[in-house]
Amino acid sequence: MKVKTFAHGIHPPELKDFTAEKAIESLPPPEKVMIPLLQHFGKPAKPLVQKGDQVHLGQKIGERQTLFSASVHSSVSGKVISVDNYNHPGGNPIPAVSITNDGQDLPFSDKEETKNPFSFSPEEIRQKVKEAGVVGLGGAAFPTAVKLSPPKDKPIETIIINGCECEPLLTSDYRLMLEAPEDILKGAELARIATGAKRIIVGIEDNKKKAFEIFQDKIQNFAGEVALLKTKYPQGAEKNLIYALLRREVPTGGLPFDVGVVVQNVGTAKAIWEAVSKGKPLYERVISVSGQGIMEPKNLLVRIGTPFKNVVEFCGGLKEDADILVMGGPMMGIVQWSLDVPVVKGTSGILAWAAPRPSLEYPCIRCGRCVENCPMTLVPTQLARYVKFDDLTAAEKWGxxxxxxxxxxxxxxxSKIPLVHWMRVGKNRIITLKQKKSA
Ligand code: SF4
Ligand code: SF4
Structure with a gap:
């Protein structure tokens, strides 16, 4: 089979051996969870509980307020001890519901869905996904119900299921593909029904051949196909993935809707299936705990709101020389300063390693490597210079x-130039200026 890909990108060491063969284990629920009311792209949810309330497992404790928001649910049964600002792995403290776990896991609802999930209408599927607070589990945490609601003038042709997991070290998606392929495909089928798409394509990198073979077998029962993609970073980035599979370019400032596509991560597809077939809210997720700094790397099913400390302790703790802790992958993850932050819906991994010796930044030698490897075919060296000298018009013009x-x-x-920093600064300044102008 021909292996598909996009131009440019890089191939950093994969480092997946730490956990690729580790089956998913369930982390025992902690004594206390801190569940942030903002764990998604958009506005925070509004709290529905207060100090002293008893809550059940899966009970809605925060209601979405706007289109770009998501409801949040309790991941244990027990007593609310506070609704207050708490540390968040995103950086700033965020209002969170803290709950002591009574260890009972009393379910909020035990009514089983009796209707065939595939007989639901698109609107019913979206409604159930919305109710369950499902968001993209690849890291961006975009509300899934919004992705399943394409505008009327943008018909959807293809659902792409993203099984690339192109970040080094992470293997939680890989394990889900090995251990729950039917659930992923059933979730993909529900996404297809909800959007009116004609077909499903599951994209898997060629370093996950075992998963590829399983999906090739299982896809026979669905309107879809499995495509093998070159192992390359960032193969799983939406725009690159769409181009690699369909040779369609999402326009600047546009969305996959614009080219008739909706992309869902494999974990999200499984969450869609559980939301629609069982009414299960998104209160737990699979994460990889890995890196040279973790004593016993693992893949774990973790309740949302569990402190990183509990997760790391279950994996034998940190090694003495582990001085960098990251949520997400090593390329795009967020550096953490404390283990006293909770796992959120967007936590795909907790990684730790020994910091390399600090390196100095040198002047640009105009080698062109950043240009050769940018997957968006930008000119990073030039863009960084424009942003540094505050020429935002040129930076925007150059993309x-x-x-x-x-x-x-x-x-x-x-030359170790912090190019991503300059890109972020440039983007933030331009967006802020635009917002001021339109206010
Ligand atoms: S910014 Fe770095 S990679 Fe790009 S041209 Fe300069 S030295 Fe080379
Ligand atoms: S300029 Fe942006 S898109 Fe291009 S390589 Fe750098 S970080 Fe990636």
Whole structure:
């Protein structure tokens, strides 16, 4: 089979051996969970509970307020001890519901869905996904119900199921593909029904041949196909994935809707299936705990709101020389300063390693490597210079807003120039100026 890909990108060491063969284990629920009311792209949810309330497992404790928002649910049964600001792995403290776990896991609802899930209408599917607070589990945490609601003038032809997991070290999606392929495909089929798409394509990188073979077998029962993609970073970035599979380019500032596509991560597809077939809210997810700094790397099913500390302790703790802790992948993840932050819906991994010796930044030697490797075909060296000297008009004209912050340019730069920093600064300044103008 021909292996598909896009131009440029990089191939950092994969480092997946730490956990690729580790089956998913369930982490025992902690004594206390802190569940942030903002764990998704958009506005925070509004709290529905207060100190002293008893809650059940799966009970809605925060209601979505706007289209771009998602409801949040309790991941244990027990007593609410506070609704207050708490540390968040995104950086700033965020209002969160703290609950002591009574260890009972009393379910909020035990009524089983009796109707055939595939007989639901598109609107019923969207409604159930919305009720369950499902968001994209690849890291971006975009509300899934919004992705399943394409505008009327943008018909959807293809659902792409993203099984690339192109970030080094992470293997949680890989394990889900090995251990729950039917659930993923059933979720993909529901996404197809909800959007009116004609077909499903499951994209899997060629370093996950075992998963590819399983899906090739299982896809026979669905209107779809499985495609093998070159192992390359960022193969799983939406725009690159769409181009690799369909040779369609999402326009600047546009969305996959614009080219007739909806992309869902494999974990999200499984969450869609559970939301629609069982009414199960998104209160737990699979994460990889990995890196040279973790004593016993694992793939774990973890309740949302579990402190990182509990997760890391279950994996034997941190090694003595582990001084970098990251949520997500090593390329696009967020550095953490404390283990006292909760797992959120967007936590795909908790990684730790020993920091390399600090390296100095040198002047640009105009080697062009950042240009050769940028998957969005930008000119990072030039863009960084425009932003540094505050020429935002030129930076925008040269496409800084198309930067997906993948980090390829910075990874490859021999002068160690913090290119991603300059891209972020440029994007933020331009967006802020635009918002001020339109206010
Ligand atoms: S400029 Fe942006 S999109 Fe291009 S390599 Fe750098 S971070 Fe990635
Ligand atoms: S990779 Fe670094 S040194 Fe080379 S052109 Fe780009 S910014 Fe300059």
């Amino acid at each position: 800084v807003l198309d930067c997906v912050e993948c980090g390829c340019c910075q990874y490859i730069c021999p």
